[in-house]
Amino acid sequence: MFSFEIEKNLELRPLQATDTSKIYEMIQYSREHLRTFLIFVDLTTKKADTEQFVNETMITNAKGESFVATIYKDGKFCGLVGYNTIDQTNKRAEVGYWLGEPYTGLGIMTKATKVIIDYGFNALALNRIDLKAATANHKSRAVAKRLGFSEEGVIREAEWAHDRYLDHVHYGLLKRDWQQ
Amino acid sequence: MFSFEIEKNLELRPLQATDTSKIYEMIQYSREHLRTFLIFVDLTTKKADTEQFVNETMITNAKGESFVATIYKDGKFCGLVGYNTIDQTNKRAEVGYWLGEPYTGLGIMTKATKVIIDYGFNALALNRIDLKAATANHKSRAVAKRLGFSEEGVIREAEWAHDRYLDHVHYGLLKRDWQQ
Amino acid sequence: MFSFEIEKNLELRPLQATDTSKIYEMIQYSREHLRTFLIFVDLTTKKADTEQFVNETMITNAKGESFVATIYKDGKFCGLVGYNTIDQTNKRAEVGYWLGEPYTGLGIMTKATKVIIDYGFNALALNRIDLKAATANHKSRAVAKRLGFSEEGVIREAEWAHDRYLDHVHYGLLKRDWQQ
Amino acid sequence: MFSFEIEKNLELRPLQATDTSKIYEMIQYSREHLRTFLIFVDLTTKKADTEQFVNETMITNAKGESFVATIYKDGKFCGLVGYNTIDQTNKRAEVGYWLGEPYTGLGIMTKATKVIIDYGFNALALNRIDLKAATANHKSRAVAKRLGFSEEGVIREAEWAHDRYLDHVHYGLLKRDWQQ
Amino acid sequence: MFSFEIEKNLELRPLQATDTSKIYEMIQYSREHLRTFLIFVDLTTKKADTEQFVNETMITNAKGESFVATIYKDGKFCGLVGYNTIDQTNKRAEVGYWLGEPYTGLGIMTKATKVIIDYGFNALALNRIDLKAATANHKSRAVAKRLGFSEEGVIREAEWAHDRYLDHVHYGLLKRDWQQ
């Protein structure tokens, strides 16, 4: 029922129980594309895994402990974007996102993330937004640069990815650097 | 961030933690107006009471066990409308609503409830919507009639209201009677 | 150990864990007889379902949130009667009951319900007792009439019963109308 | 509503929420009399303490983990008797009891405990019932003897009583020794 | 990491999740030896049973509600010793222990229990330590005697052991009798 129009035919919507099937099907469809840098993909082996994620995230969204939204293009689900946790004490949150394979390369992610950042600095009153990307994840790093994030360091072997550790580039964006 | 536009400058929004103060202030402002037929008003003596209601309802909303939305007119909070519980087994829910005193008499409630009924029969797949109004609550009964509810009975002394029992008119609306 | 003698060889007893098998066996024996108007019967497919009901009801009985008793005739379990929920705020509760097939037609239900109503108005200080019966459930409607309940309305398509919706006659009995 | 008649005008009843005030008032009235050997008495300083005991015990009674009953003489509450915990694995439970001061010396406790023991060996299928009494608690030890318990040992400094440790006489009664 | 050296090559260590496999394997290896007097052995039929015991005991250890330690000889796990529950109100706890079969007859149990008793009277400020042994469990009774426990009674048919009841000798040791 509810939505936020980014531009004509592109909108964010609140995560809902009725999204579960659409999310799981998109993960299934885009599995090979997504699994390289999104470790949760290999851990999502059945619809019940997505169901658990959706249920838990709806609750933390409701409590203001997270803010995860769905992205709809022409009325079709295409991905997720938002903050999995929000640190109210330090006014800080880490933004994350993914798109189903058919929706990549269209500029959707930069537009959607821009809206989420705006919402973070304004409605959620954040002071700093974090973004972490594997060094080899060039698409995600391009989104970070386009949105004005600064590269602050490289955290070695930060995450176990199937058969090797990934180094993470750690980006930061401060409220005072953000001009909409 | 998210909203549903009923008409220009009139929208429904998802209930959020940040609504708590606005809801409590409106109850304070409209206390005398609201307390006659809304028993919860006298039980809401401090902001923490509204906070508890909002927190619990956000959780049940997130689980699909309720669907309560806020009404905004010209960007200002003016009331609540929705289903406090949803009976999935029998495809049945009871609609409830209230408006702050400054927003009454403008046709807002009928418009907002109409949208919620539509959402109930379509997105929530309900078969029947209940509506209960005290026999003397003429405004609420007028909303029910305008929206096509049938009067099915009068339940005597159904509710304790401060110092006396209220009789309730019990209305019903079936999906097959609803033409949008 | 504990009991309430309705008349010689007919008594009410507190619901106990040791009743579980007897209740389940009676449901099994009377399944065809009971399932038409008691939807829970088809949902009771194994003893564990009855066990869950008994355990939860013993707890709510203990907390004063319900009052469900067993009916024993000549020392044999024959059915249940009581209030599944008790609304202390509005001094109101809905009475429900069922008897195993071999014990129908003997006047047991009217006698047992009369005792429960007395207990409701006196010990539980209720002001109003509700009773709902499907329009076609003539036996249950006869009990309601015999005990002096007033018919207050017909709630259309109130309950989903296997393959169709049932209309409910909604009865009410007020304390001031009750003469023991 | 429910009761078990021990003899005319003397009965056991299930512990209920409505007993809370009566229990607390009897403890208040008999405080000096009871506190020597019943350590819980000094820990019961306000009605909420009794309320917690009653609520928790009603739940464990409902689950079959305890069996505590109230004693009524001429329709007045006079004390408690029963098993605070029941060890189903070893078919064993410890009986405990207390009477308000006005009801002592009338033989009530022996009669009430006899009924509880009967219920323990028969309905609860116990093999052994324990009874512990401070060495100086002659009244309680007299009940034990009258009912046929054997003295099995003296447990030194078993319990802290306000300002000193009490030795406990540990009694046992086996099912095979019990002749009703 | 942490340990308490009883003597060279014999130490107590805090119970840890990583002990689970070692405990279960020792129970498997010594099953026939242990099952006569330790009823839990027959109830431990799979590693998950030991896992549950270890997890629950680590939590109660952390809360100060129990104190159970592992015994290591030459760096190998050989058994458990400690207090399964601690009664802070009455300054009283019951000591329990078991050793894998290869480690019996070496004096380990007496040495380990002595340390636990010392810790009980000093660090835990106990006034009394209980020890219960089946009448026929001569090894356990010898430990009790060697450590200065007094025999205070014989509790008949105290515990159901597979196919018969065991009588328990109930021992007690008071702080004032303990000379290290």
Place this chain on the structure above:
Amino acid sequence: MFSFEIEKNLELRPLQATDTSKIYEMIQYSREHLRTFLIFVDLTTKKADTEQFVNETMITNAKGESFVATIYKDGKFCGLVGYNTIDQTNKRAEVGYWLGEPYTGLGIMTKATKVIIDYGFNALALNRIDLKAATANHKSRAVAKRLGFSEEGVIREAEWAHDRYLDHVHYGLLKRDWQQ
């Protein structure tokens, strides 16, 4: 009872409920010294705050979700060191520590942290240990350097400290770089 000897008169011990008073008193004594870089210090205003920390940490320690130890010098409590959370999936944990003011400048922290790192790479099988220090916290940064941590980035405005944001130097140490 249990301990790990770092060197003569310097040991680590498991966190215990009995440490609560000592921890709180040391925070009180060293409040001005500690509060600049340890934000929790200002949030610890009463003993119950420390009690909550100790209770929660003992539970997560017991579950293997954290590993926090106390440091004792000459039998006196002087500080804490360990991992507040352990990320088993990525084999990664962040080390933290603090010493009461009288115990600073003696080399204790470097020695204690070295033992914890050893335990992390060996017993806990970590691959990477994180350490974060405010840019101006020279003592903490010196510990990091002495132990061979690499500086991987500076996270701007990472933490709100009373009246301003602190930048954090983010250090990392990999198992393969660690030679004891």
